[in-house]
Amino acid sequence: MMRRWMVPTLLVVSGLAVAARQLSAGSPGAAALWSLVFLLLAGALSPWAFPASITDAQARRRSAADGRPIVYWRPGCRHCLRLRLRLGRDARRLHWVDIWRDPDGAAAVRAAAGGHETVPTVVLAGVPHVNPDLVWLRRQLP
Incomplete structure (x- = not known):
């Protein structure tokens, strides 16, 4: 905490x-x-400054049900903040997982980023995208 x-x-x-x-x-x-x-x-x-974080398990379950991307982030990350601010209201259409609060989320990021905790990492349909392009991410939103 x-x-x-x-x-x-x-x-x-x-x-x-x-x-x-x-x-x-x-x-x-x-x-x-x-x-x-x-x-x-x-x-x-x-x-x-971020939408309420949920656990990795909750995010995966919800993403499977509604098709929305999962964003793994951590407080203090300027890249995460920039993504959040540039998404504006659309940020609420994603599932946010704080990797400092959820060890499973941190493990998922390390698996996607070659052992590093590089955030933001976005998972869409089970495929991770490390520090994705904002334009691409907006096109993926349901």
Whole structure:
């Protein structure tokens, strides 16, 4: 659980440090601005920015039933965040598995990526695609 929040927590702590330094320099406006920037980054890189994660077993079962792709991701991954943001509302049409919460999901990613935990990895109809093209992925959505 704590591992998922490591990056956002570090961003919040860093933001507080920068804001404290700006306040001590007599610049409350800059302190507020930097606090806001760091809080927004922490929110964007937190698990809250993604649709609710499910287990690998649930994702496989649901994908078999509805044909939707499975996306394996992890918090703090900038490539995962970019994919999530670029998908917009369509992100809710995929099944998301957080590999830091689900060991079976992490094993599936390692099997697809030659032993590495390279995310995002998308599985469609049982075929894994490591860091797929967004245009291709949108065409695959039911």
